[in-house]
Amino acid sequence: MSSIAQIKDLSLSLNHSLLKEKLINQENILIIQDLDGVCMKLVKNPLDRVINWQYVQCIKKLSGHFFVLTNGEHIGKRGVNKIIEKSAPSTVEKKDYYLPGLAGGGVQWQDNYGNVSHPGVTTKELDFLASIPHIAREKLEQFCQQHCPFFTEAEKDRIIDAVILDNFVSPTINLNTFYEALQGKNDLYLQLQKDMESLMNFLLDSATKQGLNNSFFIHYAPNLGRDANGLEIVRPATENDSGTTDFQFMVTGAVKEAGVLFILNYYYFLQTGKYPLGDDFNVRRAPHNLDDLLNLIIDNFDPKFMPFIMGVGDTVNSLVMENNGKKDVKRGGSDRNFLQLINNLGNKLNIDSAVVYIDSSQGEIKNRKPLKLAEIEGEIKVISGPNDDRDADDSLTLNVVFPNGYQQYCNFLIDVANQKGQS
Secondary structure (H helix, E strand, C coil): CCCCCCHHHCCCECCHHHHHHHHHHCCCEEEEECCECCCECCCCCHHHCCCCHHHHHHHHHCCCCEEEECCCCCCCCCCHHHHHHHHCCCCCCHHHCCCCEEECCCCEEECCCCCEECCCCCHHHHHHHHHHHHHHHHHHHHHHHHHCCCCCHHHHHHHHHHHEECCCCCCEEECHHHHHHCCCCHHHHHHHHHHHHHHHHHHHHHHHHCCCCCCEEEEEECEEEECCCCCEEECCCECCECCCCEEEEEECCCCHHHHHHHHHHHHHHHHHCCCCCCCCCCHHHCCCCHHHHHHHHHHHCCHHHCCEEEEEECCCEEEEEEECCEEEEEEECCCHHHHHHHHHHHHHHCCCEEEEEECCCCCCCCCCCCCEEEEECCEEEEEECCCCCCCCCCCCCCCEEECCHHHHHHHHHHHHHHHHHHC
């Protein structure tokens, strides 16, 4: 048993050395990591993303102990695989270096050789998803004609091409390029947000009329958590904050917290030769709330083989509003729930775990609150996290943080992989 202190007891810690020591010395580890903003800079146009090749190499060294969990996708022209291929030296066999894990929120599975499957998704659902980019283009063309006569034809086409992400299982409208183009016209951008929300609801209705009841849901990133009906809440833009930029049409069940169970089920198979939840388990068969997900783990996974789990994300937020003298707290972020599940698992089983937060506010997208640091008694400490400073009751504990963003984290993981291979 390691003598290293419990990482899960830390909060907003800068003790990267302690976390590194834990990852290197503990044999049984499982890293579950988001992508954009975590190991890549946040950029307005996903086609401009780049990835550190040394980081990609380090993932191969962590084979069997590292898996991605992203709402983006592995495949397609905007998929992460294309970024890997673009970053790889010409002498390298790229097919050995794809990032293993779940994309599309949990319904697109890939091994490190780029073999992709879509567990639990039907052909009829895939056909409907394929129709969405064309519908989105029509809606955006109408918006530009009605509200943006100042765009040239070429400029309009460039912007629309950039914002429609024709993902295979998660077609997305990413408004970052519009937000930049409409600087100083916040009312117009707010109208665009409302139009995109209406479009998403129209698409849900259309799916229902085609017999695809409950096949899909809408993910807004970043968001303000969920309403009383469990639906995600759009985060309105301000002059200095783009608010919700990603309007994603997702397959029902494709939520990151369910993806933790899929990955853990596979990890146990690698360690024991058996799938605790069966070899046909997928995220669409998982419960929909954190307590039920946690109980499913407790009831089915032998704690003797439970790894030290490190969850890594960059999208966690909260907003405190006053309504008739009462405090109304909205907590959101696309990484929140999967990180919360890892938090809860460590606490419930009384085993160590780590929730790691990457400050991605240095990117091109202006919807991240930066960490605040200060020198206290000769030591640099984090004095404010990504939440609203008035939100003191959040149950999610960010154990270790990387204030210098994705580059700092990538260098950290490269060191872990290199030293772990030598230990």
